[in-house]
Structures are given as structure tokens and as C-alpha cells.
Amino acid sequence: MALHDREGGGTAAPNGQLVEEVPLVHKVLVPPPGGIFKEVGQGIWETFFYDAPVDRFRGITIASLAIPQDLGYSKLAGVPPVNGLYSSFVPPLIYSVLGSSRDIAIGPVAVVSLLMGTLLKQEISPTEQPALYLQLAFTATFFAGIFQTGLGILRLGFVIQFLSHAAIVGFMAGAAVTIALQQLKGLLNITNFTTDTDFVSVMKSVFGHIDEWNWRSIVIGLAFLSFLVAAKVLAKKKPKLFWVSAIAPLTSVILATVFVFVFRADKRGVKVVGHIKQGVNPSSADQLLFTGKYVGAAAKIGLVTSLIALTEGVAIGRTFAALRDYHIDGNKEMIAFGIMNICGSLTSCYCATGSFSRSAVNYQAGVKTAMANVVMAITVLITLLFLTPLFKYTPNTILSAIIISAVLSLIDFKAAWIIWKIDKFDFLATLGAFFGVFFVSVEIGLLIAVCISFVKILFNVTRPHTALLGNIPGTNVYRNLQQYPKATVAPGIVAVRVDAAIYFSNSQYIHDKALRYVEDEMAKPGSTPIQYLIIDLTPVTNIDTSGIIAMEELQRILKKRKIQLAFANPGSQVIQKFDSSGLLEELGSEWIFFTVGEAVQVCSMFLNKAAGEGSV
Amino acid sequence: MALHDREGGGTAAPNGQLVEEVPLVHKVLVPPPGGIFKEVGQGIWETFFYDAPVDRFRGITIASLAIPQDLGYSKLAGVPPVNGLYSSFVPPLIYSVLGSSRDIAIGPVAVVSLLMGTLLKQEISPTEQPALYLQLAFTATFFAGIFQTGLGILRLGFVIQFLSHAAIVGFMAGAAVTIALQQLKGLLNITNFTTDTDFVSVMKSVFGHIDEWNWRSIVIGLAFLSFLVAAKVLAKKKPKLFWVSAIAPLTSVILATVFVFVFRADKRGVKVVGHIKQGVNPSSADQLLFTGKYVGAAAKIGLVTSLIALTEGVAIGRTFAALRDYHIDGNKEMIAFGIMNICGSLTSCYCATGSFSRSAVNYQAGVKTAMANVVMAITVLITLLFLTPLFKYTPNTILSAIIISAVLSLIDFKAAWIIWKIDKFDFLATLGAFFGVFFVSVEIGLLIAVCISFVKILFNVTRPHTALLGNIPGTNVYRNLQQYPKATVAPGIVAVRVDAAIYFSNSQYIHDKALRYVEDEMAKPGSTPIQYLIIDLTPVTNIDTSGIIAMEELQRILKKRKIQLAFANPGSQVIQKFDSSGLLEELGSEWIFFTVGEAVQVCSMFLNKAAGEGSV
Structure with a gap:
């Protein structure tokens, strides 16, 4: 099972006609907009980083991608932004010691954040009982770590192979669209947004609160979204320029923050991130809920989250290991993920796993050791210690734009098209999982994906050829x-x-x-x-x-x-x-x-x- | 998957040594005791039935086995004895119209009765709320019928193939031992008996109430148990004398009843069946619980019961079809079982299925049409209309003896020995299911059986050769x-x-x-x-x-x-x-x-x- 990185834009038509002729695409397409930014970006990059003394400092590239993502993904999980940053500090450090992949970049990821947020919100409201909500999030992360470690030790890694590729493609695409739709809250500046994630509820929220829309927020958001997408398309077309899309998010954050600060747009209704607590991860060991009525819920959420996090993390590890031709021990990898999440749950982190977008940047940057995770962690540490006040005026809309541009890569039209060509039953599984997430919820979509996968196994087992x-x-x-x-x-x-x-x-x-x-x-x-x-x-x-x-x-x-x-x-x-x-x-x-x-x-x-x- | 009929006695040593030399067994073994009863029984048979005008009247043989079993099995299910008789009237009639097996004999069976009783007692106490308990039993039977019909119509018959042969052998043996242990209540005449079915609880009940033991009850029970087992061993050794074991239960009931009546043993503490309502099945359509808090429980019990009843019923049908070389359509068969149980639930019956002991008698009697079920139903009808007062003095101990002798055939040492020889992993599944039922409960044993079967499938699916x-x-x-x-x-x-x-x-x-x-x-x-x-x-x-x-x-x-x-x-x-x-x-x-x-x-x-x- 491989998760393919994809541009979110127009090169792959949904009918997939172009995809089949990929070699031609390079010659035919008009160069995308955004050349000016590219030039500027390249200039900045060349100035500061071109002759970076050692290879490992390229880990800073990931940090520039990670920090804005962390702030955004924490919103999906329903936890404060600072916990997103914490989750990019402790887990990558632990993984760099225990993990066997040289390419994987560790941190919070979009789908796991969404899944965890959806499940947690069913138990406790993050706005009414934020402290208890956070406690449940840490406890669920702790259980996720325990399950992952247990699966690894018992060598039960094969359980994550029970989600078929087709079901995952559909599930991921559905989750990506759902996450993108959720970002309309930040992009449009809406205050009263639904906690449901299905298409119908979100559309009602969006068009039921047109009075709350803020044109400044929308303009900033759309402008930077165009820039981010353009940078991605450019990186796709000219792989050498990968760093443009890598630094684009941080550049956007800096520019948007300066813009808001200078024009005091926050006084005109543009919502900003606000105060982020300064300092390194505090201990959360005393906050875990091992008694009381939420233990069962935490264990359940931990189990579901752990499996999805493993599916994504291990797949990413394997994909890059195959590209570089080295072996990854799936069971050892699961133990590494598990211990990193157990440690994370004790240090105010929520569930982390391998991030595809950051791993891809890592790979393209030519990083060849797991040290990239250490460099990223140190950069995040420096941010936590000294730079969090700078995010006070960062508008939410820019984080939404960054998340939208990030999750678009999860919609893998090419894979869907190949599935359609190879196996119509598999394609049904893809559609089922997609529409389950899109119209109902991320949970139901996942359930559909699992059920379809099992029906296929059962059919295979009972009706052999x-x-x-x-x-x-x-x-x-x-x-x-x-x-x-x-x-x-x-x-x-x-x-x-x-x-x-x-x-x-x-x-x-x-x-x-x-x-x-x-x-x-x-x-x-x-x-x-x-x-x-x-x-x-x-x-x-x-x-x-x-x-x-x-x-x-x-x-x-x-x-x-x-x-x-x-x-x-x-x-x-x-x-x-x-x-x-x-x-x-x-x-x-x-x-x-x-x-x-x-x-x-x-x-x-x-x-x-x-x-x-x-x-x- | 085949359920082998087995003598319960000593010919098959648990170490299986003799089994391997089955052809020799016939020559070596000493003739079993009980020759005198055989002679008497044969005499009676020859006198009344030898020149039975038409073949189909051999269905009476099954009835003679069915009526005492019905009275006993109803106790396992926790319902009044008359409902056991009802369940041998309507369901066989429906099956004779819809079913495709010519050999199967329909009625309540031991394992399904035990399973249903165990599950029902978890919801409602049969002694405290007998009317509600009976309503739940009818509702569960109704749901069982719906599930069976549904599985048949949707052609999902393969779901019952997910219990492996090995797991079934262990489960059946565990259930048989559990049922036999439960009969100690009737055999020893104990009043305060545990509702738990595990070995430890039963032994505590048995030895905690030594003061309640009644020697008359024990003597009658053990004497007839010896006779019944001897008749079975005889029938096994000389298949032509199958009818001895077929009429042995009814003969025992008659003799024991006469004995109790003549010596008024009921006045000396020997518990008797007591009054059984006369008349044909009353409607129970108005008693089904489609609202209120028990609907979910009824559906769950119906689902579990329906699957076990199908597993047993379809296996029996297939076994005899193979012996006679004709085809059985599994899906059509499931629809027949389903409709017969739906009709049963509306006419005061509880879940019926194919009975192995009666089908075996049917087969040995040379019955070649499904008419045997009709003849049996008519015999049961006559019993319901005219003969129920005769059972007033029937001692419970004789019913217990009949059930013990019946369920001993479910302990298939030969199959266990073959499993041990062929596949050690399968043997573990057998042991797991057996001990699960024996030491915990029939439910847990079943769960273990299902889990072991699934682990085997998953292993096969993920680690191909x-x-x-x-x-x-x-x-x-x-x-x-x-x-x-x-x-x-x-x-x-x-x-x-x-x-x-x-x-x-x-x-x-x-x-x-x-x-x-x-x-x-x-x-x-x-x-x-x-x-x-x-x-x-x-x-x-x-x-x-x-x-x-x-x-x-x-x-x-x-x-x-x-x-x-x-x-x-x-x-x-x-x-x-x-x-x-x-x-x-x-x-x-x-x-x-x-x-x-x-x-x-x-x-x-x-x-x-x-x-x-x-x-x-």
C-alpha cells in the first residue's frame, strides 16, 4: 500500500485521461502562476541556506513545514495550538532513537488529528470542558501508544494489512475533503461552526452564517492558498525546486502575520491565533485518566487512532524504504511508534505518526539520516522557547490555507483511476469509503472501509477458484x-x-x-x-x-x-x-x-x- | 463438517487407542449388559410394529425418542415442558413442506436449548418472571427465524462455515458435558441448583446440597441410565437392533412413571413432571416483544441461537444427504429452518432444528421420505391432546437419565483423536472450545471457538505459502x-x-x-x-x-x-x-x-x- 504524493490542482483531471499519459504532461502544460514568488523564495533560500554546512541541517526545511501544520492540525484535534507544537518535539526525538526509517518525518498529521478530534468530541466538548478534553486526548494517546507497542511486541503487524489499498485511497480522499471543508471556518472567519464533519452540516454552517464572513480574512486566505498551491505545482514539475513548496507555508505565515500586525486586521474581525504559552513540553503524567467513566472511551479512541496512525506511518516508511532500497522491520517500527506516543502522552503531546508531506520534503531535500527528526525537534524547541509570541497575530485564515494545500495531496486521483482500471470491485470500495466519510463521518467511512475489506477477504476465503x-x-x-x-x-x-x-x-x-x-x-x-x-x-x-x-x-x-x-x-x-x-x-x-x-x-x-x- | 454419532460408553478410550482399530472393536468387545431388556423390547416391538402397514409409520419410532427428549430439553431452555412438546409439533410439519432433506428429524435439541436457556437467564429469571421469560423466548425464536430466512434469501449460507470442524467438536463435547452435569439436579433430586453452567459452580451446588439428595431418585435414574446406555451400545454393535435404543427412552419413561405411581414415590420426595396442559399449541403471536427494553436482547439471543441451530441442522442434513447420495441446497434449507421457527414463535414453540439422535434413528429405520416428520408431529399432537396427564407421575430423574444418554453421543472422541492426528493446531481449537464451555459458559466456549476459527483464517489469509x-x-x-x-x-x-x-x-x-x-x-x-x-x-x-x-x-x-x-x-x-x-x-x-x-x-x-x- 502506497500513499502517492499528488498535486491538488488541475493536472490530474478526475477522468484521469491525462494521468495515463503522464510523460506528456510535462511537455503540454502551461507553467503555473507563482513564478514571482518562486524567484523571491529561491533568492531567500540561496541567501541563507544554500551552503548549509552539514546535510543534516536540511531538517530545518521540515520544521518550516511542520510548525504551521502543527498549529493547524491541533485545531482539527480540538486541542490548543501549543500541543501541536509539543507533538513535533518529543515524538520525533524518541523516533530518531528507536525508529528504523531514515526518511520518515514524525509529527501530528491531518487524518489522525481529524479522527481523534471527531472521536474525542463525541465524549467531551472541547469548548465547555477544555481541561478534561485535553486529559482525554492525552489518555487516548497513551492507549494508542500501548496498543502500537503491544502489536509490535506480539508481532501482530499484519492487522494493519487488513485495510485494503482501495479502501484507504477512498478513506484518505474523503478525509482530505472533509478536512478542507472544515477549514472554511477559518478561511471565512465563521465563529459558530458545526462540530459535525459531514458535507451537509458543513454547508449549512457555511451558508447559514454568511453574515459572519469577513472579506479581509477571505482575501488573505485565498491569496496565500493560491501561492501555496502554485508552489506545490511548481515543485511537482521541477523536483529540484521542491524547497519552494517546503518553505512556502512558513513564508506565508510570516508574511500574513506581518500584514495583520501592520494593518491591525485583527481589530477588524480577522481572527488570529493569539497567545501561545512559551516554554518546553510540561509533564502530563498526572493528567492521564486511569479511573472513572472515560477510561473505556479513551481505550477505544486509542485503539482506532493507533491503527490509522500505524497504517499511515508504516506505509510511509515502506514507501520511502522501497525508493531507497532498504528494509524496514514493521514490528520494530510499530514498537518505535508506540513508545514515542507513550512518551508523548506523558509530555502533553497528542498522537503523532509519520507525516507524508514532511517525509516527502525530507526525501526531496536529500536527507539520508534520521537526524532530520532531531534537527526538526530542535527547531520546534527553539520556537517553543523563544518564538511563540510571534504567532500572536498569525491569522487563522492562513493556517486554514496551509492545511487545505497540504491535504489536497491526499486526494489521489491517479490511484483511484488505476483502481478503476484494474478492479471494479476495488473501486466500489474506494467510493464507499469516500462517500462514507464525505456524507456521514470519518468514523463511518472508516467502518465502511474495514467492512468492505473484510467482505473481500471472506469472499476469497469461502469461494476459492x-x-x-x-x-x-x-x-x-x-x-x-x-x-x-x-x-x-x-x-x-x-x-x-x-x-x-x-x-x-x-x-x-x-x-x-x-x-x-x-x-x-x-x-x-x-x-x-x-x-x-x-x-x-x-x-x-x-x-x-x-x-x-x-x-x-x-x-x-x-x-x-x-x-x-x-x-x-x-x-x-x-x-x-x-x-x-x-x-x-x-x-x-x-x-x-x-x-x-x-x-x-x-x-x-x-x-x-x-x-x-x-x-x- | 460431520457430527458423528457415538456411543457414550467405554468402547472409545479417551486416548483413542481402540478407535484406530475400529474394525477389530466388533470382534474383541464383550457383549454389553442389558440383554434381558433387549429381548423384552424386541418382543414388544415385534408384537405391535413388526408388520407396520406403511413405511412412513416408522416416524413413530422418532416420536418415542422425541417426547421424552422434548420434556427434558425444555428444562435446559428454562421453559415449561409443554413448550418442548409444542416445538415438536408445528416446526416438523412446516419443515416437511419446505425442507429438502429426507432424513432430518426436526425438534428441540440439547445444545440449542442449553444455549438459549443460558442467554435468556442472563436477561430474565425463569422462576421470578416465568411469563415474561417465555415471551422473551418466543421473541428470540422469532428473531432466530428471521435471521435464518434472511441468510437463506441473501444466499449468505457460507457464514455458518466459519466455525471450523475442530472448534465444533470441542464446543459440542463441552456443551454435552455441561448438559450432563446439569442433569445432576434431576438425577440427585436437588431443589436449589445453580443457574451457572460451569463445572465449579455445578460441583458446588451438587456437594453443597448433599442433604437434598434422594436415594430413590438416584436409584431410578442410574438404573434407567444403565439401561439406556446399554441399549445404545447394543444398537451400535448390531445396527439391525437400532430400534432398541429408539424405544428405550419411551419404555423407560413408561416403566418409571408406573413405578412412581404404584409406589407413590412422589410422596417420598421424588420430584415428578407434574401437570402438563392438555391441548394443541396456543397462539403466541400477541406475546412477542417488539417494543421495550428486551427487543435488543431478543435479537442478540436470536442471532446467536439461529447460527448454532443452522450449523447443527445444516450439518446433519448434509451428513445424511451424503450417506444417501442426494443434494441439499444449503440456502433453501436455511429458509425452511427460518420459516419453521417464525411459525414456531407464533405458536408457543421455542427454537427447533435438526436433531442428530432422531435423524440417526430415522435413517436406521430406513425412512426415506420427509413424511417421518409428519408422522412424528401427529404422534406428538395425539400426545398433546390425550396423553399429557400420563406424564404427571413421570419422575424428573428419568428425563435426566434420557438426556445424559442422548448428549453422550455429542462427545466425539474419535473425531478428537483424528483431529489430534491430522492437525495439532486444530486440536488446540478443540480443547479451547471444550474448556471454555466446561469451565466458563456455553457462550464463552462459543466465543473461543469463533475466535480460534477466525485466527486460523486470518493467518491463512495474511501468510500464504x-x-x-x-x-x-x-x-x-x-x-x-x-x-x-x-x-x-x-x-x-x-x-x-x-x-x-x-x-x-x-x-x-x-x-x-x-x-x-x-x-x-x-x-x-x-x-x-x-x-x-x-x-x-x-x-x-x-x-x-x-x-x-x-x-x-x-x-x-x-x-x-x-x-x-x-x-x-x-x-x-x-x-x-x-x-x-x-x-x-x-x-x-x-x-x-x-x-x-x-x-x-x-x-x-x-x-x-x-x-x-x-x-x-
Whole structure:
């Protein structure tokens, strides 16, 4: 499962036509606007950072992306902005010691923040009981850490593989749109905004409070949003200029803050971040709720959040490890995430994980060690210690613009298009998860994604593929008759291949299906009566007691119908179980063949002999 | 999945040693006691039924088994005895019209009665609020019918295949032991008996109330229990005498009732069934609870009960259909069960399903049509209309003895022994389910059974089998090197077979495993550098988008390491998806081969050519 970085703009039409011709896109498209900013940005960059003494200082690039994101994402989670900054200080430090990815950048991320905020708000109102809300957030983070560590230690990493790629693409896109819609609150300067996240509620909030809209806020927001999107498009087209999109958010924050301060726009209704407490993470160990009525809720929220955070974090780690060709130990990685969140929950942080946008900048910047996380953490520390007063006049609208431009990359039209091309059922899963998040809530979308993924597994497990085999003329190879219609069938013999391990969940189906093949063949007009059923067990890696019982029953039924059952190429585990169960003895070991070809040869010989005797 | 009928006695030692030598058992064992009863019973039978005018009247045999069982099982469910009789009247009639099995006998069964009783008692006390308890029982039965019909209509029959054979064997044995232990109440004549079903609670109840024990009750119970078990053993050894064990319960009831009546043992503390309301099933349509706080509980109990009833009923139907070689449509069967339970819930019945002991008698009696259910229903009707006063003096102890002898057949030592021989993991599932029921409750045992079954599926789904392939000398066949150690490997080439469809749940694992094979081969001392990885896709019936992405990533990583990826024998769906995703184009269609043999031939040719050029 890979999360592809994408420009949020127009290069990928929803119908995906252009995407298929990606190589052409570079030549055809008109250069995007924003060249002026690029030049300015480049100038600034070249001036200050071009000859940065050591490679690791490139971690500062991520910090310039991280700080504005942290302030914005904390709003999604419903916690004060300073907790967003805290979460970009302690967790990255812990990860740099324990983690195995060299590329991943740690911090709060949009989807986990939204998910956590949605779930927390169902329990406690962040406006009415902010202190208790924060306590629940820390407790949920603590449980998330415990679950992640536990999954890693118990080597249960495979649980996060139960969300199919298709479901994730839909879920992520839905979450991105939901997050972007939530930003209309900041962008339009609305005070009374719904706490629901579905499209209908948000639209009602937006158009029900037109009187609250503030044109200054809207102008600042849209102007910087255009700049940010343009910077992203530029970086996409000219990967060398990645740093433009990397520093664009911090540049925007600085410019917008100066603008608000100079023109005192905050006095004309433009909402600002306001006072942020100065200083390093305070301890929150005494704030965790281990008794009382919220423990269960915290554990539940922790569980859901931990799994989504792992899914995202581990996927990002694997994606970059594949790009650079090194291995990541999924279980070790989960332990690292877990311990970092446990430590985070004790130091006023909420759930952190690997951030795709920052990791991508990291990768593009050519950072090759996990030190980037340390440099980012130190930069965040310096911000916490000295620079938080500077954010007092930062308008909320700029944070909204930064978040919108960040989450647009989560809408992966290209992936959706590929899914549509490859597998229509998968595409349904994508749509289901997307619309679940879009029209209902992030929880329901997630539930739909999980359910669809499970239905697919169950379907696969209970209805395995079987094929009627035929001989490819001129060879002794037997292949699926549907795929190779020219393959020939020996009269009186049915050869069937079972394409899955035979377990309790499918043994009855395989038993019935094998009989049906025989009956269908016999029902064909003018066919020789079937006297042999050969089951090719090549793909059958294992069989359990239910499977053995089904095969024994099949053998008994066939015997009554005077049809001989034969098996071709059973694996070592299968033949052992045939033996220990007594099926081998009952059947006769002469009816176990090395290949389907040999089985058909022997059966044909018997048939010809019988026919010869009959005609004599 | 088959439920084997078993004698409850000593022929199958728990260590299973004798079972393996089943053919010998007949010769070696001493004839069981009870010959005198047999002779008497045979005499009675011959006198009255030997020349029964039509075959269908053999249904009376089942009725003689059914009526005492109904009276006893109703106690397990916590409902009055008459509701047990009602449940053997309406449901069999409905099934005889809708059902597709010719052998199955319908009525209340032990495990479903126990399960339903356990769940109902968690909501309402049957002694404190008997009327409400009965209402909840009818409502749960109604919901059970709705779920069964729904599963059938939606063709979701496969859900009942999610309980593995091994888990069912353990669960059934645990339930049988639990039910037998519960009968100590009736056998020992204890009044204050625990409502818990775990071993420890029951033993406390039994030995905490030694003062309540009644020796008359114990003597009657044990004497008839010996007779019943002896009759079963006899029937097992001489199948022609099956009718002895069939009429033994009713004979016991008659003899014990006469005994109690004549000696007025009821006046000396031997508890009797007492008054049973005369008359046909009254309507219970107005008693169903569709509003109020118990609806949710009724639906939950209905769901659990319906699934266990289906698992048992459908398995019995299939077992006998296989014996007689006819087909049963699982979905149609579920609809029949569902409608019969809906109708039952409206006519004062509780959940009915196929009964193994009665179906076995049916089969042994040579009944070949579903009319047996009609005959049994009519017999039960006659009993309800005229004979219920006769049960007034029937001692509870005889019902307990009948139930103990009936449920002993559910303890399938032979199946457990076979499971142990075939699959140790499956045996753990058996033990887990058994001890869950035995030491905790029937619910927890069931939960353990379901969880173990699911863990097995998940393990199978996420960790598919893969094999390193080698050439069988003298053929062009490639097989698992572990199974055929003499198979040879071409230098510089790794051939791997993936034995499962490649889906999101296993794609990452397969990707990692394939790379590991290459790395392991390269790590071998003195090995040629690997230049080709051939993946045999014969068993890979399908691949989804996650699988395609994993293969693309694999291809990219291998390319970086200068290793060429090749695929052998992709199925039609797989090659289509390779094509539509663009992987085929990226890889080059020349690297898709018909067989592993051809792939190795081509790769070897390239290798030799390169070596030749290198040496020149």
C-alpha cells in the first residue's frame, strides 16, 4: 500500500485521461502562476541556506513545514495550538532513537488529528470542558501508544494489512475533503461552526452564517492558498525546486502575520491565533485518566487512532524504504511508534505518526539520516522557547490555507483511476469509503472501509477458484480450459484444479464444486460416462480436518457412482495428512499421481483396456 | 463438517487407542449388559410394529425418542415442558413442506436449548418472571427465524462455515458435558441448583446440597441410565437392533412413571413432571416483544441461537444427504429452518432444528421420505391432546437419565483423536472450545471457538505459502524444493511459487518473502550472483490493486539490484490486470512465460550467453 504524493490542482483531471499519459504532461502544460514568488523564495533560500554546512541541517526545511501544520492540525484535534507544537518535539526525538526509517518525518498529521478530534468530541466538548478534553486526548494517546507497542511486541503487524489499498485511497480522499471543508471556518472567519464533519452540516454552517464572513480574512486566505498551491505545482514539475513548496507555508505565515500586525486586521474581525504559552513540553503524567467513566472511551479512541496512525506511518516508511532500497522491520517500527506516543502522552503531546508531506520534503531535500527528526525537534524547541509570541497575530485564515494545500495531496486521483482500471470491485470500495466519510463521518467511512475489506477477504476465503483442466496439445501440461480453450479433454475423465488451501471455510464448497463439475460433464449430450475424477492439488498448500472430511465424503459419494477419485501432486503437508487420516489407505496410494498428465495417462489406459475388453 | 454419532460408553478410550482399530472393536468387545431388556423390547416391538402397514409409520419410532427428549430439553431452555412438546409439533410439519432433506428429524435439541436457556437467564429469571421469560423466548425464536430466512434469501449460507470442524467438536463435547452435569439436579433430586453452567459452580451446588439428595431418585435414574446406555451400545454393535435404543427412552419413561405411581414415590420426595396442559399449541403471536427494553436482547439471543441451530441442522442434513447420495441446497434449507421457527414463535414453540439422535434413528429405520416428520408431529399432537396427564407421575430423574444418554453421543472422541492426528493446531481449537464451555459458559466456549476459527483464517489469509522451486531431473516439471530435495536449481536463477491469490492482506508479505528468497540465495557461500527471479503464478487466481502495487515495487527494487523479474503461467484475470495496470508494459511481455521450465530455459540461455561473452 502506497500513499502517492499528488498535486491538488488541475493536472490530474478526475477522468484521469491525462494521468495515463503522464510523460506528456510535462511537455503540454502551461507553467503555473507563482513564478514571482518562486524567484523571491529561491533568492531567500540561496541567501541563507544554500551552503548549509552539514546535510543534516536540511531538517530545518521540515520544521518550516511542520510548525504551521502543527498549529493547524491541533485545531482539527480540538486541542490548543501549543500541543501541536509539543507533538513535533518529543515524538520525533524518541523516533530518531528507536525508529528504523531514515526518511520518515514524525509529527501530528491531518487524518489522525481529524479522527481523534471527531472521536474525542463525541465524549467531551472541547469548548465547555477544555481541561478534561485535553486529559482525554492525552489518555487516548497513551492507549494508542500501548496498543502500537503491544502489536509490535506480539508481532501482530499484519492487522494493519487488513485495510485494503482501495479502501484507504477512498478513506484518505474523503478525509482530505472533509478536512478542507472544515477549514472554511477559518478561511471565512465563521465563529459558530458545526462540530459535525459531514458535507451537509458543513454547508449549512457555511451558508447559514454568511453574515459572519469577513472579506479581509477571505482575501488573505485565498491569496496565500493560491501561492501555496502554485508552489506545490511548481515543485511537482521541477523536483529540484521542491524547497519552494517546503518553505512556502512558513513564508506565508510570516508574511500574513506581518500584514495583520501592520494593518491591525485583527481589530477588524480577522481572527488570529493569539497567545501561545512559551516554554518546553510540561509533564502530563498526572493528567492521564486511569479511573472513572472515560477510561473505556479513551481505550477505544486509542485503539482506532493507533491503527490509522500505524497504517499511515508504516506505509510511509515502506514507501520511502522501497525508493531507497532498504528494509524496514514493521514490528520494530510499530514498537518505535508506540513508545514515542507513550512518551508523548506523558509530555502533553497528542498522537503523532509519520507525516507524508514532511517525509516527502525530507526525501526531496536529500536527507539520508534520521537526524532530520532531531534537527526538526530542535527547531520546534527553539520556537517553543523563544518564538511563540510571534504567532500572536498569525491569522487563522492562513493556517486554514496551509492545511487545505497540504491535504489536497491526499486526494489521489491517479490511484483511484488505476483502481478503476484494474478492479471494479476495488473501486466500489474506494467510493464507499469516500462517500462514507464525505456524507456521514470519518468514523463511518472508516467502518465502511474495514467492512468492505473484510467482505473481500471472506469472499476469497469461502469461494476459492477452481478450474476444469485440459491438455495443451503437444505438451504434457494441463491448464484452465477457460483460459486455453484449445486445450483438449480426455473422454471419461474430469480433471479439476483447486486453487486454495482446503480449510473449513471452503471445504464444503470445494466438495460441492467438484461434484458439480462431474455432473455437468455427464449432462453434456453425447459425452462418455465419467469414470475418473482427477483433482490437481498443486496449489493446495494445506488441508485441515474439515478438508479431509470433505475429501473422504467426496470419495464415498464418487465410489457409489462408480467414479474413481485420483489426486495429482499433493504437497508435503497435504500428503502427510492424507496418510495420518487414513484417507490415503482408503483411496489407495496408487491413485496419487505426480502430475495431472500422468494421472490422465493411467486413467486413459484403464479406460481403453475396459473398452477393449467390452468390445471383445 | 460431520457430527458423528457415538456411543457414550467405554468402547472409545479417551486416548483413542481402540478407535484406530475400529474394525477389530466388533470382534474383541464383550457383549454389553442389558440383554434381558433387549429381548423384552424386541418382543414388544415385534408384537405391535413388526408388520407396520406403511413405511412412513416408522416416524413413530422418532416420536418415542422425541417426547421424552422434548420434556427434558425444555428444562435446559428454562421453559415449561409443554413448550418442548409444542416445538415438536408445528416446526416438523412446516419443515416437511419446505425442507429438502429426507432424513432430518426436526425438534428441540440439547445444545440449542442449553444455549438459549443460558442467554435468556442472563436477561430474565425463569422462576421470578416465568411469563415474561417465555415471551422473551418466543421473541428470540422469532428473531432466530428471521435471521435464518434472511441468510437463506441473501444466499449468505457460507457464514455458518466459519466455525471450523475442530472448534465444533470441542464446543459440542463441552456443551454435552455441561448438559450432563446439569442433569445432576434431576438425577440427585436437588431443589436449589445453580443457574451457572460451569463445572465449579455445578460441583458446588451438587456437594453443597448433599442433604437434598434422594436415594430413590438416584436409584431410578442410574438404573434407567444403565439401561439406556446399554441399549445404545447394543444398537451400535448390531445396527439391525437400532430400534432398541429408539424405544428405550419411551419404555423407560413408561416403566418409571408406573413405578412412581404404584409406589407413590412422589410422596417420598421424588420430584415428578407434574401437570402438563392438555391441548394443541396456543397462539403466541400477541406475546412477542417488539417494543421495550428486551427487543435488543431478543435479537442478540436470536442471532446467536439461529447460527448454532443452522450449523447443527445444516450439518446433519448434509451428513445424511451424503450417506444417501442426494443434494441439499444449503440456502433453501436455511429458509425452511427460518420459516419453521417464525411459525414456531407464533405458536408457543421455542427454537427447533435438526436433531442428530432422531435423524440417526430415522435413517436406521430406513425412512426415506420427509413424511417421518409428519408422522412424528401427529404422534406428538395425539400426545398433546390425550396423553399429557400420563406424564404427571413421570419422575424428573428419568428425563435426566434420557438426556445424559442422548448428549453422550455429542462427545466425539474419535473425531478428537483424528483431529489430534491430522492437525495439532486444530486440536488446540478443540480443547479451547471444550474448556471454555466446561469451565466458563456455553457462550464463552462459543466465543473461543469463533475466535480460534477466525485466527486460523486470518493467518491463512495474511501468510500464504510460498515455495522455492527446483527442476525434477529428467522432466521439465518444477516442484517445491523442500518436498523434493533432489530437484535441481539453475545457477543465477531463483524460481518461487506463490500459493494464493495476491490480495491486500498478503501482498506486502509476498513482496517481502520474494526478496528474502533472493537475498538468502545470494547469501549462500559460493553462489552465483542471482540475475533472474521467476515467480510461478499458477496458483495465483487473482490479484488486486494492492497486489499489483506490490509487484510493481518488487520490480523496481529488483531493477535497482540488476535482477530481472519474470512471471510464469499467470491466469487470465492476473494477466489482464498486469496489462490494464501497465505493469506488463513496464516489465516487457517477453518476461511472461507459459511455464517455469520455459522461463528457466530462456534465463539460462541469456546467462550462458553473457558468460560466454564475458569469457571471450
